Amino acid sequence: MSINRPAATALAAALCLLTAACGASSDDKASDDTAEVAASKTGYPVTLDNCGQKETFKKAPSRVVVMNGASVAEVSTLLALGLGDRVVANEQSYGASEVAGRAAAIKKLPTGNVKLNDAYDVPRETMLGLRPDLVLSTTSYGFDEKNGFATRDQLGEVGASTYVSPQGCDQDTSKMTVADSYRLLRDMGKVFNVSQKAEKLIAASEKNIAAVTDKVKGEKKPKVMVLFSNMSMGGNDFSSVVAKGIYNDILAKAGGTNAFENASKTSFADLSKEKVAATDVDALVVIAYNDPNPAAYARKLLKEFPQWPAAKNNAYVTLSDSMYLGPSNDLAVQKIAEVLHPDAF
Numbered sequence: 441m442s443i444n445r446p447a448a449t450a451l452a453a454a455l456c457l458l459t460a461a462c463g464a465s466s467d468d469k470a471s472d473d474t475a476e477v478a479a480s481k482t483g484y485p486v487t488l489d490n491c492g493q494k495e496t497f498k499k500a501p502s503r504v505v506v507m508n509g510a511s512v513a514e515v516s517t518l519l520a521l522g523l524g525d526r527v528v529a530n531e532q533s534y535g536a537s538e539v540a541g542r543a544a545a546i547k548k549l550p551t552g553n554v555k556l557n558d559a560y561d562v563p564r565e566t567m568l569g570l571r572p573d574l575v576l577s578t579t580s581y582g583f584d585e586k587n588g589f590a591t592r593d594q595l596g597e598v599g600a601s602t603y604v605s606p607q608g609c610d611q612d613t614s615k616m617t618v619a620d621s622y623r624l625l626r627d628m629g630k631v632f633n634v635s636q637k638a639e640k641l642i643a644a645s646e647k648n649i650a651a652v653t654d655k656v657k658g659e660k661k662p663k664v665m666v667l668f669s670n671m672s673m674g675g676n677d678f679s680s681v682v683a684k685g686i687y688n689d690i691l692a693k694a695g696g697t698n699a700f701e702n703a704s705k706t707s708f709a710d711l712s713k714e715k716v717a718a719t720d721v722d723a724l725v726v727i728a729y730n731d732p733n734p735a736a737y738a739r740k741l742l743k744e745f746p747q748w749p750a751a752k753n754n755a756y757v758t759l760s761d762s763m764y765l766g767p768s769n770d771l772a773v774q775k776i777a778e779v780l781h782p783d784a785f
Contacts, residue, residue: 483633491580491609493592495601500632501574505552506530508561509578512537512546513605513765517624519545520641520767521634529554529570531562535730536760538771557588564590572600574631578765579608603627605765613707614684618649618693618769621686625767641767648770649693652777655784656695662722662780663699664691665750666763669726669737674710681716683709687725690769694776695784696723721748723779724756727763734758755779 487496504523506515508531515532518524519542529552537543552570557563561582567575567590575595577583583592583602592602606620606627607613622642629638666682673679682688683704691698699721703709724741728734735758742751750756757779762772778785 483630483635486630486633488603488627488631490602491604493602495603497601497631500526501601502526503528503571503573505562505567505570505572505575506532507575507577507582508532508556509582509605510560511578511605511765512761513578513621513624514576515546515549516542516761516766516768517628521625521628521632521637523628523632523634524549526632528552528572529562531556533730534728534760535732536728537768538759538762538775539768542761559587559589561587561589563588564594567595568598571598574601574603576603576605577608578605579611580604581611603631607765613686614705616686616765617689618645618686621645621765621767621769624765645767645770649773652770652773653693653695656777656781659695659781659784661695661697662749662755663720664696664723664725664776664780665699665716665719665721666691666725666727669728669731669734669758671729671731673708676710677713678711678716679708681709681711683707686765686769687763690763690772691725691776693773694780696776696780717745717747721745721750722753722755723750723776725763725776726756726758728758728760734760 485496485498487494504518504526506518506527506529512532512534515527515530518527524545527549530546530549531551531554533546535543554562554566581587582589585591595602606623607616625638625642626635629635666687667678668680671680681700681703682698683700683706685707688698688701699719700709700711703711724738726734726738731737738756738758742748742754742756745751757775759772759775762768
């Protein structure tokens with residue numbers, strides 16, 4: 441998550457998707473039939489209604505720019521679908537992954553030698569110079585002109601389609617769930633005509649999560665603190681504590697609850713040390729964002745709050761990309777459940 445800018449603390453809401461298999465318009469029935477047959481064979485055209493803007497794809501994009509957006513959701517989704525060769529510039533990286541080889545695969549992707557602007561993303565002129573045919577942004581922030589970015593209209597004028605990920609339209613990630621990760625996979629599956637692969641990944645994830653949820657069903661739900669390691673987003677000692685969003689859906693599927701869910705109406709809470717100390721925490725989930733040693737941070741916290749049940753039981757797990765929007769949420773569910781309910785596994 442990019443955590444030093446406004447978009448990082450609110451990565452956001454409501455993507456409406458509509459897929460239309462549009463045949464050519466003609467009074468000639470033969471032309472209609474020909475267009476329909478061609479569309480059925482190629483999978484195109486595909487139209488997405490993305491944040492109220494229609495984007496039509498007549499073929500699979502081949503020059504994709506992945507904006508930073510404090511995310512790895514988009515680049516991980518492309519790699520999971522086998523589309524890494526379509527990327528001409530990727531600005532996303534967590535430096536770690538629960539998926540073997542993914543962090544290395546991300547590191548190998550071209551960056552386009554982009555110098556990020558003060559908003560930690562691709563500036564307008566640089567973006568246009570990359571000649572993309574598709575630009576992916578985690579939220580609408582990445583297409584906001586006042587932040588120095590190319591707008592969706594400006595990109596459209598040079599032949600580039602644009603896409604804002606699920607829950608990114610109004611930058612409110614508090615309602616994000618695992619279903620949004622599946623929507624991102626489905627959308628990219630349609631855009632690149634690899635829907636079958638997308639559905640296979642979704643089905644596997646759903647099966648894995650269902651198996652875990654079944655094992656912990658009926659068990660007491662431990663209270664979990666979820667936070668990013670060595671990261672500051674506010675004025676208090678604990679300003680990167682998760683309150684709402686996809687994290688809570690993952691916790692619920694793993695048989696837990698968020699100890700600080702009511703501490704904020706937005707995705708993150710900015711908490712004092714006293715507030716944290718006064719809360720019972722049964723387990724820690726520490727998310728690493730380019731932190732090489734999140735376990736050391738977790739152990740330091742447990743030592744700092746020895747009164748927590750989590751400290752007494754040494755109950756913590758470190759995660760990175762699987763705890764966020766993306767194709768690997770089932771791994772987070774599995775790893776968290778094993779810590780919360782060790783006897784079930």
